[in-house]
Amino acid sequence: xxxxxxxxxxxxxxxxxxxxxxxxxxxxxxxxxxxxxxxxxxxxxxxxxxxxxxxxxxxxxxxxxxxxxxxxxxxxxxxxxxxxxxxxxxxxxxxxxxxxxxxxxxxxxxxxxxxxxxxxxxxxxxxxxxxxxxxxxxxxxxxxxxxxxxxxxxxxxxxxxxxxxxxxxxxxxxxxxxxxxxxxxxxxxxxxxxxxxxxxxxxxxxxxxxx
Amino acid sequence: xxxxxxxxxxxxxxxxxxxxxxxxxxxxxxxxxxxxxxxxxxxxxxxxxxxxxxxxxxxxxxxxxxxxxxxxxxxxxxxxxxxxxxxxxxxxxxxxxxxxxxxxxxxxxxxxxxxxxxxxxxxxxxxxxxxxxxxxxxxxxxxxxxxxxxxxxxxxxxxxxxxxxxxxxxxxxxxxxxxxxxxxxxxxxxxxxxxxxxxxxxxxxxxxxxx
DNA sequence: GTCTATAGCAGGATAGAC
DNA sequence: GTCTATCCTGCTATAGAC
Numbered sequence: 001x002x003x004x005x006x007x008x009x010x011x012x013x014x015x016x017x018x019x020x021x022x023x024x025x026x027x028x029x030x031x032x033x034x035x036x037x038x039x040x041x042x043x044x045x046x047x048x049x050x051x052x053x054x055x056x057x058x059x060x061x062x063x064x065x066x067x068x069x070x071x072x073x074x075x076x077x078x079x080x081x082x083x084x085x086x087x088x089x090x091x092x093x094x095x096x097x098x099x100x101x102x103x104x105x106x107x108x109x110x111x112x113x114x115x116x117x118x119x120x121x122x123x124x125x126x127x128x129x130x131x132x133x134x135x136x137x138x139x140x141x142x143x144x145x146x147x148x149x150x151x152x153x154x155x156x157x158x159x160x161x162x163x164x165x166x167x168x169x170x171x172x173x174x175x176x177x178x179x180x181x182x183x184x185x186x187x188x189x190x191x192x193x194x195x196x197x198x199x200x201x202x203x204x205x206x207x208x209x210x211x
Numbered sequence: 212x213x214x215x216x217x218x219x220x221x222x223x224x225x226x227x228x229x230x231x232x233x234x235x236x237x238x239x240x241x242x243x244x245x246x247x248x249x250x251x252x253x254x255x256x257x258x259x260x261x262x263x264x265x266x267x268x269x270x271x272x273x274x275x276x277x278x279x280x281x282x283x284x285x286x287x288x289x290x291x292x293x294x295x296x297x298x299x300x301x302x303x304x305x306x307x308x309x310x311x312x313x314x315x316x317x318x319x320x321x322x323x324x325x326x327x328x329x330x331x332x333x334x335x336x337x338x339x340x341x342x343x344x345x346x347x348x349x350x351x352x353x354x355x356x357x358x359x360x361x362x363x364x365x366x367x368x369x370x371x372x373x374x375x376x377x378x379x380x381x382x383x384x385x386x387x388x389x390x391x392x393x394x395x396x397x398x399x400x401x402x403x404x405x406x407x408x409x410x411x412x413x414x415x416x417x418x419x420x421x422x
Numbered sequence: 423g424t425c426t427a428t429a430g431c432a433g434g435a436t437a438g439a440c
Numbered sequence: 441g442t443c444t445a446t447c448c449t450g451c452t453a454t455a456g457a458c
Contacts (some may be wrong), residue, residue: 010441024452025333029239031433047435047442067277088419117332120387121325122236131393139394150419160418163408168383176379178332182342183350184371191372194279199372207418208361208373221423242451254426257455260423 004183011049013039019060023114027057029125061115061126068104068112069134075103088149091142092166092204096197099170106188113174139163168198222260224250230271231318234325238268238335272337279319280345286314299360302353303377303415307408310381317399324385343401350374380411 008206017038019028020056021030032046032053049055076082076098081090105182150159173180173196177188186192227317228249232241243257243264246298261267264321289310292301330338354370361370384391384407386397397403 008342026237026239028237029367031434032435042441043434044436044443045441053434092419108231114332115232117328121328123389126417127389129319131390135390136394146419157395157397157406158410161407162414163384164391164394165380165410165414168380170374172383178334178338179331179342179346180375183347183375184368184370186411195368196372201416203373205418206412207416208303208357209417243453253423254452255425255454256423261450264452 008044010039012043013041014045014049014056015060015063018056019064019115021152022057022060023111023118025116032056043180055122058126058129061129065112065115065126066129066134068108069130072098072102072104072112072148073134086145086148088146088162089201089205093144093197093201095142095166096170096200100173100193100197100200106173113171117171117175139167142166165203166200169203173200221252221256224228224252225260225267226234226254226271226274229267230275230322230326233271234322235331237329243267243371268335269337272326272340272392276323276337276344277340278413279315279323280341280349283315283323284345284349285310297356297359299357300412300416302356304412306353306377306407307381311391311404311408311411320385323390324382325377328382328386350378354376380408380414384411386390 014035018030018035021038024030033043035056036043046053046056050202076094079094079098081094081097084090099109102109116130119130123190135171139160142163143156146159147154150162174208181187225246229241229246232246232249233272235241246253246267247254247256257264257267261270276372287305290305290309292308295301310320313320315355327341350371353374354367357370358365361373392398
């Protein structure tokens with residue numbers, strides 16, 4: 001029992017540090033030595049608990065990333081905006097709030113989106129997991145939420161593209177933080193994040209609203 | 212002269228292969244050995260021509276990425292859509308066409324956006340160059356193009372966020388190709404890219420178009 | 423300018439003591 | 441389960457012949 005406990009603690013610490021480092025600098029730039037040092041355990045622990053480096057990376061997705069994505073989706077579904085209305089505007093606002101302000105700490109959110117962008121732009125086995133278990137079901141769900149308002153006659157692809165576009169903004173304003181800060185001159189404090197949510201909601205509702 | 216010629220050819224080949232490989236797999240995952248092998252030249256050539264690996268990476272941006280970004284922007288400015296109208300819709304369409312269909316080959320476009328996303332999500336010195344010489348001026352220009360239609364009274368930040376949002380979609384549909392394909396079931400052939408341009412234009416104009 | 427050879431180091435992984 | 445010691449591979453970078 002004590003052994004299991006210690007075992008678990010080491011595994012947990014390794015997963016935590018591995019996720020943070022992989023998110024920050026990517027799989028290849030991070031060494032097992034660095035991860036174990038950060039987790040205050042021995043070099044051999046990664047191989048003992050996770051067989052090898054690659055499997056540790058996958059386990060980060062299985063044990064951390066996917067559950068967190070589910071929490072985010074749950075938060076979105078239960079948010080008051082969605083509970084009170086399922087208009088496209090409400091959906092956009094719910095999405096933006098959940099993913100920009102939602103239940104995650106700043107660090108956790110940052111890690112989450114960094115890992116996602118890495119996988120989107122350079123898919124590994126982890127994307128298989130993520131696409132099948134998280135993304136496809138969620139976008140399908142979003143598309144069906146949009147259908148009543150957009151039009152029952154409309155093809156599914158149109159709804160999917162709408163959902164992907166809302167998500168594109170959410171993703172972008174999370175991962176391109178440094179560039180957005182550089183271009184707008186604004187730091188990602190609570191005020192600015194609030195404005196971003198408002199902007200994404202508004203842009204999704206009416207686009208540029210003219211001509 | 213012959214020496215200069217050979218010299219130049221080797222440099223060019225190195226830049227080409229380096230860009231392709233860095234875009235595909237990232238700085239750390241790619242070795243100098245791999246680059247020189249692909250460029251059919253000697254291992255020592257990188258150090259001779261570019262001092263070290265990191266400077267080769269930066270030179271990829273200076274000599275390849277930035278000029279290409281300028282070509283893209285030039286194509287956008289001179290596109291018939293923009294020449295004939297500067298409504299927000301025309302701007303969105305011009306952007307989407309330039310960056311999704313524009314003057315680049317598929318491979319070149321893919322490389323271009325992969326490198327950009329890598330820098331946006333994990334900035335290195337290269338982002339300094341790109342932000343100051345390309346991004347900031349371009350987004351400022353876009354914002355000013357939007358101003359007359361959106362409203363003269365509106366703060367610059369609102370215009371910047373609009374420009375960033377249009378760009379978010381363009382970027383996303385370029386770099387998250389694998390995921391988009393997985394979710395929509397559509398390959399990135401000419402037909403689908405045409406639909407994406409139409410979608411981005413339309414979404415930028417009216418968003419989801421309803422309540 | 424190009425090549426070979428090699429220095430010097432860091433990486434992943436494992437065997438075996440505890 | 442944890443640790444040390446070590447193997448082996450592959451990396452960047454450079455010295456020096458051509």
